[in-house]
Amino acid sequence: MIPPFDYKIPKTLEEACQFLWELNGRAKMIAGGTDLVIALRNETMRPQVLIDISKIPELRSIEEMDGMISIGASVTHSEIASSSLIRRYGKVLSDATSEIGSPQIRNLGTIGGNIVNASPAADTLPPLMVLNAVGTIVSKEEKKEVPVAQLFKGPYETSLKPHEILIKMTFPKLSSEMKTSFVRLARREAMAIARVNVAIVLQMRNDLIQEIRVSLGSITPTPQRMTDAEAVLTGKKIEEELVRRASKKISEAMVHRSGVRPSTSYKAPVVESLFLRAFRKALEA
Amino acid sequence: MNQVGVEIPKVDVIDKVLGEMKFGADLPSEGFLFLKVLRSPKPHAKIISIQTEEALKVQGVERIFTAKDILGKNLVGAITKDQPVLASDRVKYIGDPVALIAARTEEIAEEAARKMVVIYEDLPAVTSPEEALKPYAPLIHEKGNLLMEFHVIKGDVQVGFKGADVIVEETYTTTWIDHAYMEPDAGVSYLDEDGRITVVCPTQNVHYDQKEVATVLDLPLEKVRIIQCATGGGFGGRLDITVQCLLALAVLHLKKRVKIIYSREEVFQVISKRHPLKIRYKSGAKKDGTLAAVEVDILGDTGAYASYGGTVAIRSAVHATGPYEVPHVRVRSQMTYTNNPWSGAMRGFGVPQMAFAHESQMDLLAKALKMDPIEIRLKNCLRIGSDTATGQTLMASVGIGETLRKMKEWRDGAAICKDDSKKPFIKKGIGVGSMWYGIGNTGIANPSTAQMEIDINGEVRLFTGVADIGQGSDTVLLQIASEAIGVSLKEIRLIRADTAVTTDAGATSASRQTYISGNALLSAIKKLKQDAIKEASGLLNIDERDLFYEEGRIKSRTCLTTSIPVKEVARRCGKMLRGEGHFDPETTRLDPETGQGAPYATYAFATHLAEVEVDTETGKVKVNRVVASHDVGKAIHPKNVIGQIMGGVAMGTGFALMEEFVPGETTSFVNYLIPTSMDIPEVIPMIVEEEEPTGPFGAKGVGEPALIPSAPAILNAIADAIGQRIYSLPANLERVLEAVQKKESITNGQLAMINDH
Helix, strand or coil, X not given: CCCCCEEEXXXXXXXXXXXXXXXXXXXXXXXXXXXXXXHHHCCCCCCCEEEECCCCHHHCCEEEECCEEEEECCCEHHHHHCCHHHHHHCHHHHXXXXXXXXXXXXHHCEHHXXXXXXXXXXXXXXXXXXXXXXXXXXXXXXXXXXXXXXXXXXXXXXXXXXXXXXXXXXXXXXXXXXXXXXXXXXXXXXXXXXXXXXXXXXXXXXXXXXXXXXXXXXXXXXXXXXXXXXHHHCCCECCHHHHHHHHHHHHHHHHHHHCCXXXXXXXXXXHXXXXXXXXXXXXXX | CCCCCCCCCCCCHHHHHCCCCCEHHHCCCCCCEEEEEEECCCCCEEEEEEECHHHHCCCCEXXXXXXXXXXXXXXXXXXXXXXXXXXXXXXXXXXXXXXXXXXXXXXXXXXXXXXXXXEEEXXXXXXXXXXXXXXXXXXXXXXXXXXXXXXXXXXXHHHHHHCCCEEEEEEEECCEECCCCCCCCEEEEEECCCCCEEEEECCCCHHHHHHHHHHHHCCCXXXXXXXXXXXXXXXXXXXXXXXXXXXXXXXXXXXXXXXXXXXXXXXXXXXXXXXXXXXXXXXXXXXXCCEEEEEEEEEEEEECCCCCHHHHHHHHHHCCCXXXXXXXXXXXXXXXXXXXXXXXXXXCCCHHHHHHHHHHHHHHHHHHCCCCHHHHHHHHECCCCCECCCCCECCCCCCHHHHHHHHHHHHHHCCCCCCCCCCCCEEEEEEEEEEEEECCCCCCCCCEEEEEEECCCCCEEEEECCCCCCCCHXXXXXXXXXXXXXXXXXXXXXXXXXXXXCCCCCCCXXXXXXXXXXXXXXXXXXXXXXXXXXXXXXXXXXXXXXXXXXXXXXXXXXXXXXXXEHHHHHHHHCCCEEEEXXXXXXXXXXXXXXXCCCCCCCEEEEEEEEEEEEECCCCCEEEEEEEEEEECCCCCCHHHHHHHHHHHHHHHHHHXXXXXXXXXXXXXXXXXXXXXXCCCCEEEEEEECCCCCCCHHHCCCCCCCCCCCHHHHHHHHHHHHHCCCCCECCCCHHHHHHHHHHHHHHHHHHHHHHHHC
């Protein structure tokens, strides 16, 4: 049974910021509620006030401006999955959101919620990492831009202060030569948390890997780019042996960051394989 | 009438699709007190004190009940009564009920629960059957930790194995499985117009519930009434007492209307599970594939309470050979108590676990003998005249051979997908699994009753205690009645599963209701017809012997034009026509030493074939298609049979690949995964009808059989795909990948040896 709480529906961002400022940590924001409502029901969160940010217009849009794409925090997974802008300029993200949960969850859940829930398995985080996305954070005091990796302190823990709102994510448009892929593994075909997810952005030039960005979810406490693997590949010609070497760098990075865990013996070979698969998929994209 | 074997809409379908059916939580709550159970957070502990003072101070709390408030016997249980309604001195698993709070609202009851103080003294907990059987293990119940040991002994296995050309021996394990029925347990209770304590809730057996509630409250049976509300599945989880005694206890003391709704988390924590079994299985066969002997050791974990643990021990032993004739058999089956979650009935009473083992063994034998898996099964399968492991000679309706032949025909003619060179990491495989399943309880009385009547206004009424839990017994019983009495189905009023107006039909379990209650109904109709002929004889002034009953009319044998509708008979003679029916299948008690006897009057048989693809880099298994061939005797309602098969395959897929209740970790559907619509394979059902002469219109049962062969077929298909077998369920990502890696290391090793030469 969910303990009682107050419910505010601000119409503007300023109003929302004001509420948050006044409530000083006693409030939680709700958009889709697909994670929050579970936490309320389990009483792992007991806010006195819920601030519904799903009615603030500037948080609800996907926009293109000056070579950048921005996605409002309350945009749903379904909206991203079906957005022609995202499918053209950030397909790795629309692919990822199309595989989250189930239609009902995709219709309710939002990108902002997926980020601030800060699950290591979140499906939008590896794509946002390889898109070099930056979050815009607003509070009554200030407005700042923070790269996606710096939004997190640890699993299920963001670096946001209680009175701050993540309002949008912005990333530079991918050019048409940039290929992407998203690969996901879970225990069943729908409604399951990712066991591993992989996002890749790849640009080839004259048979050489001009640029590659790689990020995997569910293998590190907070999202990170697989820089060692990227370094192995960048500027090189594609060879099976080379790509395999890069894949080893990924399992090494996982162990380096997360330590040897009961799941490591399973995950180490699997992340390597899924990276190889994602790499091939990107090449063929 | 032609009402049997036809596809008519299920009688409850419209209400269900319109969302108008009232399930437990939908029952009225206005003016009802809400009940909440305080449960043990400890697996094994002594209760030192239960302090209710603070909780009672919460505004709106009506009363808090503890074991002291139970006036009758504070123990329930399907067979062994060892489970307290509220724990009195000790708690034996995490979730044991300790106190019951009645309050004005759910919120108040929860607040009071938080204010309760229970002082426990921890006791050492037993967490595995092996531990439970150690000489100085802590005792969970005074009589000891071994709940049941049962043997099946036929011939001499030593002689059998001596004559075998190939022997395979492996150990198989399965884990706790939740029923995952549609809706949480919930219900209401009140005093009815006659002052009876009335409980309305989902259940699989109202008459069992009535006896338990009466015993717990120390009331005569007639002071307790149980009414089954719409029930979204049971699968065995609603054979045991769930909310009934708690509701009734509150009404007894408060004389007020009360309601309870379990949360899904509570359902996962406190409702029975499928027993985890550890099965050591040794099989021997001759060169031509003929089974020579099997020796099986089964060790089960029933958790804190017996529930159906004894039944599972016996049924798993009786079914251990699978649907095959084996000359020499020795099975030892043990069921132990532990402080784990308690296990009970779960679609198959141990047979799904056994089928996983015996079907893996059959494939291992086939491989060792280089035989076709279907051929080796056909060679050994039971047929008319076969003796089972318990020495029962099967006289009729043995369709296992036919299910196998149909499957072989399908397989040999089908386009089975081969490996795709573009995806070298995907390996495809096919596997078969067969099963047999005894209909009804094992070697014990198993009766059902029913009444059929036609009143002077011509109203036709069918009374049955059978609980329809979604499987369709309401429809099937009405079909049987309509066919037998010759009155259209719509004209028959069904009165069912209310102890005040119906009589005991036994449980909706063991796939028994079509066969047993269907027969009880036919016996009622037979008597009603006799009654009708007798009355008609008076009305028509024709000797009874010259009259016969046909299609709803009493007709003269001598005069073609003389006949009278049965309803007219009731009207004209001014007397209700009525038949009381009873049926108890012919079985014999199993010998306590050797397990020999005829435990069931009839058996259902089935074979499934699964096509899978295994991702050898991740361990992910996808079941593409399952062909399911079932001998049901006679499909009274073919669509319903197919529905059972579809659901069985879905559940079997979960049992095979993902379902796993981990004590202390699994809380709800967040971490207990069952297949979604996207995980369920295409299902091709095939109905085989080897008519059972003692069955209603030849019918047997299909409820549990539908599930049982799926997991064995899937596991055999995985082994076919990757060349390595998995011995523990579920075949999850980790286990499958581990098996693939094992295969690779063996292959590499063999390559190395060849290179050495």
